[in-house]
Amino acid sequence: MTLRLSARAEFKPGQFMNLGLHLPTGFVSRSYSLASTPGEPLEVLLARVGEGALTPALFELQPGASVTLDDKPQGFFTFDYVPPHRELWLLATGTGLGPFLSMLRSGAAFGRAERVVLVHGTRGAAELAHRDELQRLAAERGASFRYLPTLSQETDPSLAHGRLTTLLSSGALEALAQTSLSPDSAHVMLCGNPQMIDDVIALLAARGMKRHRQRVPGHITTEKYW
Ligand SMILES: Cc1cc2nc3c(=O)[nH]c(=O)nc-3n(C[C@H](O)[C@H](O)[C@H](O)COP(=O)(O)OP(=O)(O)OC[C@H]3O[C@@H](n4cnc5c(N)ncnc54)[C@H](O)[C@@H]3O)c2cc1C
Numbered sequence: 001m002t003l004r005l006s007a008r009a010e011f012k013p014g015q016f017m018n019l020g021l022h023l024p025t026g027f028v029s030r031s032y033s034l035a036s037t038p039g040e041p042l043e044v045l046l047a048r049v050g051e052g053a054l055t056p057a058l059f060e061l062q063p064g065a066s067v068t069l070d071d072k073p074q075g076f077f078t079f080d081y082v083p084p085h086r087e088l089w090l091l092a093t094g095t096g097l098g099p100f101l102s103m104l105r106s107g108a109a110f111g112r113a114e115r116v117v118l119v120h121g122t123r124g125a126a127e128l129a130h131r132d133e134l135q136r137l138a139a140e141r142g143a144s145f146r147y148l149p150t151l152s153q154e155t156d157p158s159l160a161h162g163r164l165t166t167l168l169s170s171g172a173l174e175a176l177a178q179t180s181l182s183p184d185s186a187h188v189m190l191c192g193n194p195q196m197i198d199d200v201i202a203l204l205a206a207r208g209m210k211r212h213r214q215r216v217p218g219h220i221t222t223e224k225y226w
């Protein structure tokens with residue numbers, strides 16, 4: 001779900017804030033990527049982790065309830081730490097879409113790239129958050145933005161089926177994006193499930209792509225959620 005707060009903050013798209021609740025067991029706080037445009041009311045995408053300490057309580061909140069928010073946004077998953085590129089590939093699983101929504105909504109993703117490809121991998125269509133909004137943005141942006149939702153556990157004839165790693169290996173993602181994912185032109189940002197991130201890094205290594213570091217330039221930037 002999308003949690004909408006009345007608070008606003010200035011931040012760089014890709015950053016996160018810590019959000020917490022006073023529960024009977026004590027104060028519990030977790031990190032959440034900001035999905036909104038900087039300066040607008042804050043939004044985060046939330047997955048309910050059944051056995052989780054915080055998210056079941058967040059899902060019980062009623063409109064108007066209060067949460068505790070850190071003073072400052074944090075994090076380095078921003079364009080300040082991304083080298084020049086012509087094509088930007090944004091690969092998310094589940095709520096890993098959050099920071100990319102902020103980058104797309106604010107226009108920051110289009111700052112340097114001629115083309116942006118967003119791949120959102122979820123189990124089912126219900127988790128394809130903000131799908132209508134992203135489809136509208138794709139229609140507005142034409143060839144400069146491709147939105148590729150993929151489902152791993154449901155089939156929908158209008159959507160790609162399989163994990164995004166499988167679709168990357170088979171070449172299906174590049175065919176759908178109508179461009180190749182190449183170290184000569186692309187930077188890849190990965191967000192969400194940590195095993196997905198490790199698996200994609202291994203697949204991209206075979207193409208000669210590696211993690212970007214300030215001192216050793218590369219092609220991949222990551223944000224692991226756990
Ligand atoms: C920098 C950063 C940004 C994050 N941004 C988001 C965000 O925007 N939205 C969000 O939902 N979560 C986000 N997370 C994860 C979030 O901080 C919590 O871990 C998550 O909400 C679970 O909290 P919990 O207390 O309910 O579960 P915990 O008791 O902390 O249980 C953690 C377990 O839940 C699972 N898990 C954690 N996060 C997710 C997830 N997003 N999807 C599926 N399974 C998960 C993992 O198995 C993990 O080991 C982020 C984490 C980091 C480090």
Ligand SMILES: NC(=O)c1ccc[n+]([C@@H]2O[C@H](COP(=O)([O-])OP(=O)(O)OC[C@H]3O[C@@H](n4cnc5c(N)ncnc54)[C@H](OP(=O)(O)O)[C@@H]3O)[C@@H](O)[C@H]2O)c1
Binds near residue numbers: 049095121152193197
């Ligand atoms: N029990 C259930 O049926 C069920 C359903 C929904 C949510 N949940 C719970 O809800 C929470 C959030 O789950 P979520 O579905 O948003 O997050 P998730 O478990 O990270 O899955 C999101 C997407 O990432 C894919 N994925 C996982 N590992 C990958 C890898 N190594 N490489 C490429 N893709 C990978 C998943 O594919 P796969 O489907 O192939 O794993 C799925 O399409 C979790 O606590 C989960 O237990 C449970």
